[in-house]
Amino acid sequence: MSTDTSARVAAVLPVLHAHAGEIDEHATFPTAGLDALARQGLLGLLVPAEHGGLGGDLTDLVAVAADLAAGCMSTALVWAMHCQQTDSLVRFATPWLAGHVLPRIAAGEVYLxxxxxxxxxxxxxxxxxxxxxxxxxxxxxxxxxxxxxxxxxxxxxxxxxxxxxxxxxxxxxxxxxxxxxxxxxxxxxxxxxxxxxxxxxxxxxxxxxxxxxxxGEPGGFRTVAVESMGPVGHLAWAACWLGTARGAFADLVSWLRSDRRSRSIDLSSDLVAERLARIRMDLELVSGYLHRVTGEITALRAAGESLSGTDTQIHLNTLKVTSAELTFRAVDRMVGLAGLTAGYRRDSPLALERRFRDLRSASLNYADDRLLTSTGALTVLDRAVRLA
The missing domain is CATH 2.40.110.10 (Butyryl-CoA Dehydrogenase, subunit A, domain 2)
Known part of the structure; x- marks a missing residue:
């Protein structure tokens, strides 16, 4: 992520942190956060520079989505799915449609x-x-x-x-x-x-x-889905889930190191150390696999190759399921470590309870069972077992 993009994200994060609790409490759309993203030009992150956008790539998308999700997962998901749709337009819109819509996205006038x-x-x-x-x-x-x-x-x-x-x-x-x-x-x-x-x-x-x-072509949505909407969605969702869990873990570690920590938690305890290690391991595994698959998709696109390969589709499905399962498990463990008062109460400043509920949706957001069934069928076709 460039220094300029990082500065734009930094300008938005205070808005997301300030409104996250209220958005969750009242189930209201994150208007303030989306307006801040538009003002910073981040609705046009993936819009090419010739159409007035930031000209970012999927590596930028993953980095920004994770940072935003640490502040508010709902806002991050709304933005990430907008970027998913933007990528489809960038890659498949007719010249007229691209010229009509992409500059307006870059200007913050169109939310998709x-x-x-x-x-x-x-x-x-x-x-x-x-x-x-x-x-x-x-x-x-x-x-x-x-x-x-x-x-x-x-x-x-x-x-x-x-x-x-x-x-x-x-x-x-x-x-x-x-x-x-x-x-x-x-x-x-x-x-x-x-x-x-x-x-x-x-x-x-x-x-x-x-x-x-x-x-795209009339009747040809499958190509758009395979080459853009599906893979970008999996990368963006995984980044949002990881960012949410990473933000929760950073808050938990800060709390453990502070005077606010519950007296019942002994940082010299081997049990506490093991619990922290297991949480960190889950986040490290998701982060590593997310960046590995992002690199794979970026390289295939740069080479002008299709994303329809059996191994690539398996890697994308595996990313979605693994990130959904492990980030939720990580936050579940954080709640257990922090305890009833700091981890489970809705009014806890750690807000682990909100992140727990948000991440429970990850396995339901395009159901894991459907992807696992697909991966099982694809596995039979990938006789070389080309691992990520």
Whole structure:
């Protein structure tokens, strides 16, 4: 991460720390944090410089997401998923669409939401139900989405649709729509155990867009998903989870070294030392694997190679599942070490309880079971067992 980007992140972090508790308490969208990110140009982190953005890469995305998550995981996830959508536009938008949208993202005018969930498909990213309907030069869309992170606040949307009424369930198109091209109706609320500030409500969406607002080839969303949306999502989510757990651990260690530490915790105890070591080991393993897979994806992109390789897909799936499991386990252990008063109480200044609830969502955010099933099937094809 460049010195300039680090300074931009540093300017935003006090806002995230100041509002994290309130966002969680009331399940409110992190408007102040997102506004601060926009002012610092960080909504355009992945936008190329020729479109007015910071021209960052996936290494920057991972570093910034982790730093932001130490302040507020909800805000970090909202921002990271916006960057995930931005990457899809950077790589697959038509020249007209890129010129229309990317400068506005860089200027902080467009916050992107992803619309990929749909009733009746069980969370499968690469299948869809509702079709696009062509009316003259326009593509009409009408669909339900049970979970749309930040959907009520977004000014731009990337929406998966079945390519046409005749298309099969796996022939999807990805469509960009400005907010003023859509009619949005709130269908469900968002009152959850953790990740409360993402305000991932259900929406009823209808509208019409010109055909040149299809991102990638019509019916070709699979390519966008494999080369951009999927891998960037896994990297960004893992970074957010790691940043949340790392921030919690830094707070815990500072507390242990201070006069505020509970008298029942003896730092000379072998048991305490072992518990700290196991927490640190989990975080080190996630950090190491995250940076290894980030390097792999970055190198493949730089070489102009596809990310569809069996071993690469296994590594991405493994990153998601491992980071979800180990970061949650680490914070669970932190709660146990800090104890009932400092670790478990909601009003503890350590805020471990909030991080515990937030990280419980990690294994549910695109279910680990689905990815493990996929990895098992892919493993049979990777006879060379090409490990990361």
């Amino acid at each position: 939401a992803s619309v990929t969930t749909e009733p009746g498909k069980g969370g499968h990213l690469l299948t869809g139900v509702a079709p696009l309907e062509r009316t003259g030069d326009l593509l009409r869309l009408d669909r339900d989405a049970p979970v749309v992170t930040g959907g009520l606040h977004a000014t731009g949307f990337l929406i998966t649709m079945r390519a046409s009424d005749e298309a099969t369930a796996n022939q999807l198109s990805l469509v960009y729509a400005d907010r003023d091209q859509l009619d949005l109706t709130r269908a469900t609320d968002w009152d959850t155990l953790g990740m409360r500030g993402t305000e991932s409500v259900g929406l009823r969406i209808s509208g019409a867009v010109p055909a040149h607002q299809v991102v």
